[in-house]
Amino acid sequence: MLRLEGLGYTYPSAAAPTLTNVSLQLTPGTLTLLTGPSGCGKSTLLRLAAGLSQRHGQGRVSGRALVGGVNVEALSPAERARQLAFVSQEPGDQLLTGTLGDELAFGMESAGFDPAEINAALGPALSRVGLPVELERSTRALSGGQAQRLVVAAAMVAGAKLLLLDEPLAMLDPAGAADLMRQLRAACDDGAAALLIEHRLEQCLPYADTLVILGGDGVVLAQGAARPLSPELEAAMGRLGLDAPELWRLAHLVHPTPVDHLRRRPGRSPPPAPAFTPTGPPALRAGPLRHRYERAAPLALDVSSLQLFPGERVALVGGNGAGKSTLLLALRGAVPAGPVSVRGRVVHVPQDPDLSLLCETVAEEARLGPRRGRPARRGASGAGAKGGGGLWG
Numbered sequence: 490m491l492r493l494e495g496l497g498y499t500y501p502s503a504a505a506p507t508l509t510n511v512s513l514q515l516t517p518g519t520l521t522l523l524t525g526p527s528g529c530g531k532s533t534l535l536r537l538a539a540g541l542s543q544r545h546g547q548g549r550v551s552g553r554a555l556v557g558g559v560n561v562e563a564l565s566p567a568e569r570a571r572q573l574a575f576v577s578q579e580p581g582d583q584l585l586t587g588t589l590g591d592e593l594a595f596g597m598e599s600a601g602f603d604p605a606e607i608n609a610a611l612g613p614a615l616s617r618v619g620l621p622v623e624l625e626r627s628t629r630a631l632s633g634g635q636a637q638r639l640v641v642a643a644a645m646v647a648g649a650k651l652l653l654l655d656e657p658l659a660m661l662d663p664a665g666a667a668d669l670m671r672q673l674r675a676a677c678d679d680g681a682a683a684l685l686i687e688h689r690l691e692q693c694l695p696y697a698d699t700l701v702i703l704g705g706d707g708v709v710l711a712q713g714a715a716r717p718l719s720p721e722l723e724a725a726m727g728r729l730g731l732d733a734p735e736l737w738r739l740a741h742l743v744h745p746t747p748v749d750h751l752r753r754r755p756g757r758s759p760p761p762a763p764a765f766t767p768t769g770p771p772a773l774r775a776g777p778l779r780h781r782y783e784r785a786a787p788l789a790l791d792v793s794s795l796q797l798f799p800g801e802r803v804a805l806v807g808g809n810g811a812g813k814s815t816l817l818l819a820l821r822g823a824v825p826a827g828p829v830s831v832r833g834r835v836v837h838v839p840q841d842p843d844l845s846l847l848c849e850t851v852a853e854e855a856r857l858g859p860r861r862g863r864p865a866r867r868g869a870s871g872a873g874a875k876g877g878g879g880l881w882g
Contacts, residue, residue: 490651490682491515491538495552497707498533498542507533508707510552515682517650520673522693522715523686525703526729531686532578534703535655538684539575540564556651570600573651574644578686580636580660581841583643589615590624592643600647610646617672618642619665619809630782630789633840634660634809641669645676652676652683658692660840662808670696690731702726767798772833778819778826790815790826814840 493513499506508530515521523531536542538554540561554561556572564572577583586592593614597607612622618638631639637660645652652673658666666689673683674696687693694700697715702725704710711725718726776794781787790812797803805813819826821837839845848854 490517490557491684492555492558493534493538493552494555496534496537496554497551498530498537498546499549501547503548506549506551506707508537511703511707511709512552513684513701513709513712515651515684517680517682518677519698520677520683520685520696521699521701522690522697523684523701523703524688524690524731525710526705529703529705530707531703532655533707535575535653535684535686539573539653540569541575567599567601570596570647570649572649573653574647574649576641576644576654576657578655578659579841579843580633580640583640584628584636587627587629588624589620589626589628589639592628592639593646596643596647600649602647614642614646615639619668626786627783630786632810632812632814634662634665637661638665638809650681652681652685654683655686656688657685658687658689660809663692665809666692702729702731704729765798765801767801769799770832771796772799773797773820773829773831775820775829776827778816778829780815780819780824780826790819790824792816795820 491514493511496508496511496513497506498508511534513521523534525531533542536546537550538561540554540556542548543550543554543562556564561569561573584592586595590611593611594607597610602610611624615622615624618641620635620638620642628636628639637657641654641657644654654673657669661669670692673685677683677698685693685697694715699712700715700718700722701712702710702722704725710728711719711721713719713722774794774796776792778790778792778795779788780790782789795816805816807813815824815826817837818824820829820831821835822829823837846854848857
């Protein structure tokens, strides 16, 4: 279904290739997990497999990618939509329309489906990824995790049998990640082939057939069956500082079959951390905080009060769309929500790192804040839960 033959890529600004001589084959019914350190070329490999870098990139390509025996560069847009589903690392970059319904319909229209088939498929596609069936809802009102669910649904709704996904679990809550992995496994069992880039090995290994490890120099260090892991794969993971999750390793030794979902036994959770005792006034006071992104939409944020103290570390958790990113945006003043009082400086790191990158090179980016004498500031639109970034003082 997919064959990569000696694939390599060198970016125009790079002295050395990002990928070198990568060969890989995906057959129907298999889920291949690709992992490796950040910056080793995993996303570049996926874009080459989808034919994007060949058509739109300006770097140097070596080798070739074949989809169904045909060079991927030769496929027309309609043929690509019918044969492969591609999900990029940044879901916001892949949203093309204004509403959930239009986003889903776009891929099916590109693949040549008739209107009746499209209309019948929209509601079930949203339900499968855990989104409310609100076809007229604005894509700008989605959280980062909800946007990721939507682009996965839009990529898969046309029924493509080759699935190329770049860290699709990155912004999903645990339940959503488990649901997506079950869907991918079911799709492969039904004859699809999936190439999945992920760092969250504990959630992917139980569903994978093949594990491919890419090294920091863009060379495949090892590849082989994911069940059980061979000594070669274990050694390659060790060289990169990766390790098979302990629960996966134990479950596989006891019963070497795919595990649907691994959970800790009751009473076996780690001991609680010591209770935090404030020693001074709060560093941040906020509330009540309320925000609504659209006039008719429900409240995205409804927090009566919040206090954070110096030395305190707080984990903010919740399902996709619960309002976590909106709360952080409200605390830095990027969305109008209510009173916020802060002692000292606030640094905000947004969900989408691209929103904080203002310069063309790493050196310029590192010099920007000190040169101005304060953290770099960038305006924010407040038009969606994943809105604007930058460092704020």
